[in-house]
Amino acid sequence: MASEKPDKQEVRVDVEGRTLTISNLHKVLYPRTGFTKGEVLNYYAQVSPVLLPLLKDRCVTRIRWPHGVQEGSFFEKNTPAGTPSWVRTAKVPTTGSRAQSGARSGADTLVFPIVDDLATLTWLANLAALELHVHQWTVGRNGQPRNADRLVIDLDPGEPAGLHECCQVALLVRDKLGERGLATRPVTSGSKGLHLYADLPKRLPSDESTALAKEVAEELQGEHSKLVTATMTKARRSGKVFLDWSQNAGSKTTISPYSLRGRERPAVATPVTWAEVEEGAEDPFGLEQFSPEQVLARVAELGDVFTAPE
Incomplete structure (x- = not known):
């Protein structure tokens, strides 16, 4: 942990050599039980040894609850603005069997994140991406869907x-x-x-x-x-x-x-x-x-x- 900004409730953490800014650890995302964002991050960190192999090479669609599960959520397919340069991505065509509503207006491709390391998983959890959804196909080494x-x-x-x-x-x-x-x-x-x-x-x-x-x-x-x-x-x-x-x-x-x-x-x-x-x-x-x-x-x-x- 390199620094702390109490006014913004942010901490900078090192995750496997990547520096991430984590915000609002005490924010309650599940009001019924008081389960916080910090606990979400902790869960994903602890479960990552068995979760990451199942996410390997699969494009991830996220459902995010930035204000907690009592408020609205939204699906996110494309990588959001501010995505770190080190996050692995895959550009997938939206035509034919993979056509979907998540493409940007006028776009014929989607750019998904692929979650193959703890840093990427932590980055998504910090965005309140509580749910991680994947396809039944994977992306090959050439970046193309198989x-x-x-x-x-x-x-x-x-x-x-x-x-x-x-x-x-x-x-x-x-x-x-x-x-x-x-x-x-x-x-x-x-x-x-x-x-x-x-x-x-x-x-x-x-x-x-x-x-x-x-x-x-x-x-x-x-x-x-x-x-x-x-x-x-x-x-x-x-x-x-x-x-x-x-x-x-x-x-x-x-x-x-x-x-x-x-x-x-x-x-x-x-x-x-x-x-x-x-x-x-x-x-x-x-x-x-x-x-x-x-x-x-x-x-x-x-x-x-x-x-x-x-």
Whole structure:
């Protein structure tokens, strides 16, 4: 820590050889619990050994809450003004499957940050970028997007269904993907549901991975119509689990495992074991969403559940 400016509530810190100006450490970003910006920065610093490998080579869309989660938020795709010169970026075309509303007016590309070191992660956390969302494709050494290297299905419960029903459906998805030779990993969403990831044996264009996810969703909808829906219409989701296959589209993103969520209380998208999902399928209270403190304790005890073979 090189200097301090009490009037501006700023400190200058050295993060792996990069000097950053950190502001308003005591600012409360989660008023319901009093969780501060300093605690957000501390969480991301502590979880970085398992988070950074999952962000590697992936463009990051951020959701920022500069005045805390009780106030408004905004999506940010392009790098903001004042981005440090040392932040790695990727220029991605917005045409075709990656067209998205985040491009600057008249622009045909987006310039995303890629978070491959603690300094960049700290810089984003200081901007109150609580949520870090990534695509299912990565950027190659030439800076160009590659095909998808994984598939994701988002299990989104429609009330009164909840995480209990998501766990039941997750076991069905695991079996369906297993029939196709794909091993699936579960992650609580940090909100209401579960995310299921499967590494692809070979990279696929986004339309092909999307078609595969949709195929699984529609099969399960046909076999378990009282529990599962593959239809996006919210009016048809009541009491069912929506299998959102669309997040495999080239322009779509999913909250990264180990990212915070901008909810009323601080929660984290948390990798879990299949044993935990099975318990959640049996017991309505067998699995719950996790707090940052719980996640750090889990990582200390279990390591990275997301990449560890069961």
